[in-house]
Amino acid sequence: xxDFHPQVKQLLDGELTLADLPAALRPEGVEALRLLAxxxxxxxxxxxxxxxxxxxxxxxxxxxxxxxxRFLAPREIRVRLRPWTLVPALAAAAALVLFLxxxxxxxxxxxxxxxxxxxxxxxQQVSLAxxxxxxxxxxxxxxxxxxxxxxxxxLILPAGQHQYAFVVDGARxxxxxxxPAVDDGFGRRNSVLSL
Amino acid sequence: xxxxxAFLLLALVGGGTTLRAQDISTRLAGRVxxxxxxxxxxxxxxxxxxxxPVDPLIQKAIEGGAKGVxxxxxxxxxxxxxxxxxxxxxxxxxxxxxxxxxxxxxxGAFALNAGLNDTNVTTLARVSGPRxxxxxxxxxxxxxxxxxVPAAQTVELVTQVIEAGGESADVLALPGQVSEGxxxxxxxxxxxxxxxLARAAAARANAPGQQKPKPPHP
Numbered sequence: 001x002x003d004f005h006p007q008v009k010q011l012l013d014g015e016l017t018l019a020d021l022p023a024a025l026r027p028e029g030v031e032a033l034r035l036l037a038x039x040x041x042x043x044x045x046x047x048x049x050x051x052x053x054x055x056x057x058x059x060x061x062x063x064x065x066x067x068x069x070r071f072l073a074p075r076e077i078r079v080r081l082r083p084w085t086l087v088p089a090l091a092a093a094a095a096l097v098l099f100l101x102x103x104x105x106x107x108x109x110x111x112x113x114x115x116x117x118x119x120x121x122x123x124q125q126v127s128l129a130x131x132x133x134x135x136x137x138x139x140x141x142x143x144x145x146x147x148x149x150x151x152x153x154x155l156i157l158p159a160g161q162h163q164y165a166f167v168v169d170g171a172r173x174x175x176x177x178x179x180p181a182v183d184d185g186f187g188r189r190n191s192v193l194s195l
Numbered sequence: 196x197x198x199x200x201a202f203l204l205l206a207l208v209g210g211g212t213t214l215r216a217q218d219i220s221t222r223l224a225g226r227v228x229x230x231x232x233x234x235x236x237x238x239x240x241x242x243x244x245x246x247x248p249v250d251p252l253i254q255k256a257i258e259g260g261a262k263g264v265x266x267x268x269x270x271x272x273x274x275x276x277x278x279x280x281x282x283x284x285x286x287x288x289x290x291x292x293x294x295x296x297x298x299x300x301x302x303g304a305f306a307l308n309a310g311l312n313d314t315n316v317t318t319l320a321r322v323s324g325p326r327x328x329x330x331x332x333x334x335x336x337x338x339x340x341x342x343x344v345p346a347a348q349t350v351e352l353v354t355q356v357i358e359a360g361g362e363s364a365d366v367l368a369l370p371g372q373v374s375e376g377x378x379x380x381x382x383x384x385x386x387x388x389x390x391x392l393a394r395a396a397a398a399r400a401n402a403p404g405q406q407k408p409k410p411p412h413p
Binding site: 129137161180181183185187190194 | 262269275309337367
């Protein structure tokens with residue numbers, strides 16, 4: 001971008017004429033004026049009806065305020081405080097403060113990344129089914145790791161308790177040998193994960 | 196206006212009930228037989244009316260279907276779980292003045308399934324007090340029992356940790372600590388590892404300057 005001499009800038013602003021410039025700056029002034037002239041400076045002709053159309057649109061909007069505008073419109077509200085009405089309000093405020101300051105009874109929702117690993121050297125496919133995927137054996141396949149016979153899957157699970165089992169070759173339900181297990185009610189064991 | 200409000204309330208309540216029933220049948224569709232789905236629907240409706248959690252019943256039916264279990268065994272397992280939820284709710288109700296929440300009841304049923312009895316559940320709910328959620332305490336206790344820690348020792352360990360001023364994170368860490376004790380010690384059983392942790396917690400509770408929190412429900 002061209003940076004003109006301050007006096008040339010004054011020329012462009014109309015504060016000086018070309019004749020006011022020192023002789024050394026006149027070529028720069030001429031060049032600046034030439035560049036300025038290159039810009040389309042043709043005046044914009046506005047239609048004569050524009051003012052009337054704008055005002056008509058403004059009047060129409062003012063005459064039919066939308067529900068939202070009516071809601072947002074400033075209005076005068078008078079509040080008359082009666083002492084006895086303050087009692088339930090203060091009680092409600094105190095209850096709210098007590099509620100908010102009491103220790104949380106429900107743990108905050110959070111997630112934990114868990115890696116499931118099974119050593120199944122003879123398996124063709126291994127998957128994971130549990131309370132976190134509606135016990136769907138097709139939902140969470142494990143993949144072979146670099147170590148022979150080792151299968152793994154990494155899941156992000158919500159904090160809490162989950163029960164699960166590995167499904168080997170789509171048919172054999174196997175409890176995780178590295179996790180505690182409980183009776184599943186069907187004569188097998190479910191592994192337990194507490195996060 | 197009052198009539199309209201009453202109608203709106205009825206519509207919301209009725210709509211919620213219908214939605215729940217539809218939700219259960221949708222979740223079970225194609226996963227269990229129609230007979231099992233109908234049974235779960237009945238048990239869930241009855242459980243919800245008694246303030247019991249419904250989701251464990253649905254999950255158990257889905258689990259049975261996924262495992263290819265015969266319908267009659269799924270029905271038996273869902274009925275047994277409904278019974279455990281009832282026992283857990285009663286045990287929790289004995290522990291305090293307020294009706295237990297569904298999360299705590301589900302955790303209580305899990306603890307029962309893991310080997311604790313209803314008295315253990317009541318004791319642990321009382322010990323939890325306002326500083327710990329009953330559900331989290333019961334889940335930890337159930338997990339310890341599932342690891343092989345005897346029920347009495349499980350209750351003793353959790354109680355000692357809470358009464359020594361342990362925070363929720365300390366309680367949640369117990370299964371991992373027991374597991375660590377078993378894997379690091381030579382021939383250490385889960386019971387022995389839990390006993391060691393309970394002794395350490397008791398020592399902390401009796402240490403000079405240690406304030407022992409009072410149990411909330413004497």
